[in-house]
Amino acid sequence: MSELPPFATHRVENQPPPFAPRDLWRDDAALRDAVAREGGGDHVARLSAYAALAGDALYALSFDAHRDRPRLRSHDRYGQRIDLVEFHPNYHALMQAAIEHGVAGYSWHHGGAGAHVARAALSYLHHQVEPGTSCPLTMTHAALPVLRHAPALAEWARKAAAPHYDGRDLPMGDKAGVTLGMGMTEKQGGSDVRANQTVATPLSGDEYRLVGHKWFFSAPMSDGFLVLAQAPAGLSCFLLPRWRPDGSRNALRLMRLKDKLGDWSNASSEVEFEGAWAQRIGDEGRGVATIIEMVMLTRLDCMLGSAAEMRMALAQALHHARHRQTFGKHLVEHALMRNVLADLAIEAEAALQFSLRVARAVDRASLDAGEAAYARIATAVGKYWICKRAPAFVNEAQECLGGAGYVEESLLPRLYRQAPLNSIWEGSGNIQCLDVLRALAREPEAGHAVLNELRRHLGADAALDARIAELEPVLDGRVRIEEGQARHWVERLALAMQAGVLLDARSPCAEAFCRSRLGGAHGLAFGTLPGDVDYAAILQRALPE
Missing domain, CATH: 2.40.110.20 (Butyryl-CoA Dehydrogenase, subunit A; domain 2)
Known part of the structure; x- marks a missing residue:
């Protein structure tokens, strides 16, 4: 009888394979559809190339860039003040890849129709794998319209838009970007x-x-x-x-x-x-009027960031559920787990579709007064609602992995810590809701633009029709919302606007979204969809097998 080798106490089995490498463009049907519908179709080659890079090399780089936090060096070894921040080398590699591929400057150095939509999609892809670097990328992108107000800063504007990264501490004149x-x-x-x-x-x-x-x-x-x-x-x-x-x-x-x-x-x-x-x-x-153009763009990136966090959390949960077995079958085959995952997929797609609809409005704002007016309200609405949904969403995705979702190697703890940030940065939830009320009062064309967009969907869904009728007197200026009710009203507007974009997308999620989020066929937690929803179609769209 042969002896077992020392410490051979178990076999590793019933574990999912590594998540990466993944092609984040090929895997995301909703993103492909939204880019084409919102005017970014000419930029698909750029997006698909970056999605493959992000889901492979950049995903791998992100772990050490996140784990090895930046350090402040106020003085050099000789006692001279230098005020430098030191980073893990992977941080610089991530920044270089992002800037060279246009995450910061594509809207400006490429230009042309759909460039803002393409840049938004690039930001969405990048944020999925390394959200921390999105902060300087977003601000560099958003600063351009402000810099262009000052002709003397033309060189700053040109270099901020350039696809060149230089992390060295040098004067602007010594850098290409x-x-x-x-x-x-x-x-x-x-x-x-x-x-x-x-x-x-x-x-x-x-x-x-x-x-x-x-x-x-x-x-x-x-x-x-x-x-x-x-x-x-x-x-x-x-x-x-x-x-x-x-x-x-x-x-x-x-x-x-x-x-x-x-x-x-x-x-x-x-x-x-x-x-x-x-x-x-x-x-x-x-000052506020000057910098507000930057704030509008950074708020859009808050929406995109939260949508990206939802997307990555969903993808991780689905990947795990398709490979992990419990009680004789894969997790994803259990009816209650399918309900949870489908509910998350609906929420994630609604966030993405709405964000890219706002990106189209930004893209066309200089040419179309109606789109500019729509963006004025939709940016604040989306920034409030999408960012507010992200923390609960990521926590639910963590739960799909069980205890593994609470362990750093799963990526979910990083996403969970990141999730509250976008609702705080660039104005908290109350600021966004008050901004919506302010826009309705001072810029009535903004309310009319949103109402016109919603009216296009009349007759498509009874629950949406009822919600539009409820919102109409406020959007057309006949009724004013009291400040204390701003959150309640903006939430209801956000859901109607998300329903509209899902219907435009002809998404298989649209009917279930309207029934659950507008029609009352839903509880207060994820995983409370009606029993006759087509879970299989929703999950296959969310992440192809």
């Missing part, structure tokens, strides 16, 4: 940026000296930053570079990096300006 960060929030103000106390003292022309602080200074390793400060005529917008035009280091002092719940691969900091040189953009006293 630059990245941008942002500093708006101060200790005493938070979202109330008009309470900012940083002082901007004029030097000559549009040059100023800034003294003050920022409580959240995003992506402090960037080459330049858009900041708000109080000039003599009021709150104004400035470009504050890391290096002064004369080649000396600017007087911005990184005080510490924030110890955050998630977003570990990205650095966020506190900063003080000790007479830092900055260049004004736009008129004095018009």
Whole structure:
């Protein structure tokens, strides 16, 4: 009788194979359909190439980039102030791949019809595998319209749009491409940026000296930053570079990096300006109006980011459920698990379809006043609702993996820590809902644009018809919503708008979405869909076998 080898106590079985490599374009029918429908069809080659890279090499790079957090080096070995942030090399590799493929600048250096839709899809693909780097990528992308307000900053705008990444700490003139960060929030103000106390003292022309602080200074390793400060005529917008035009280091002092719940691969900091040189953009006293173009674009990327987190969490859960066996059959074959997974798939597709519909509105805003008006409200609605749904969604996906979903190697804990961020960043949920009410009151054409979009779907679904009738008197200006009811009303509007885009997409999720989210055939938790939903069609669309 032969003896067992030492420690041979078990065999490894009933475990799913590795998730990656995966082709994130081939796997995502909803994304392919949405890109084509929203005007990005000419850019498919770019998207499919990046999706294959993201689902393979970038996915592998993301783990160490996330695990090895950035570190602040305030001084060099000789005691000189340098204010640098050090990253794992994988962070720079991820940034290089993203920028070279257009995640930050494709809308601007490519141009043409559908470029914003394609760039949105690139951002969605990138965020699925490494969300932390999305922060500097998003802000670099979103800063371009603001920079273009100042002809003197044309070189900054050109290099921010360029498909070149250079992570070295050098003056802008020595680089082929630059990245941008942002500093708006101060200790005493938070979202109330008009309470900012940083002082901007004029030097000559549009040059100023800034003294003050920022409580959240995003992506402090960037080459330049858009900041708000109080000039003599009021709150104004400035470009504050890391290096002064004369080649000396600017007087911005990184005080510490924030110890955050998630977003570990990205650095966020506190900063003080000790007479830092900055260049004004736009008129004095018009800082909020100047920087709002950036905020509109970053809010769209919050939607895309949350949709991407949902997508990756769903894909991980489906992959696990198709390979893991319990009680004699695969998890995905159990009726209750199929209900949960199908419910998640419906939610994830609704988030994606709505986000790319808003991207089309942004793409056409300069040519179509109706699309510009639609984007004005839809961006705030989507930023509120999609970002609000992500944490509960990711937690449900974790549960599909059981205890494995609580372990770092599964990726789900990273997504779970990341999920709350987009609902906080760029204005919390209350700010978004109040912004919707403000737009309805001050820009009635925005409400009419949304109502016209919804009316196209009248007759397609009885529950949606009833919801449109409920929303109509507010959207056309006859009724005003009280502030305390803003969340309730915006939620109901968001669901109607998502139903509309799913119907436009002719998605197999559309009917189930309307029945469950509008018609009341749903509970308060995921996995409470009606029993006669076509689960098989929804799951096959979500992730092909």
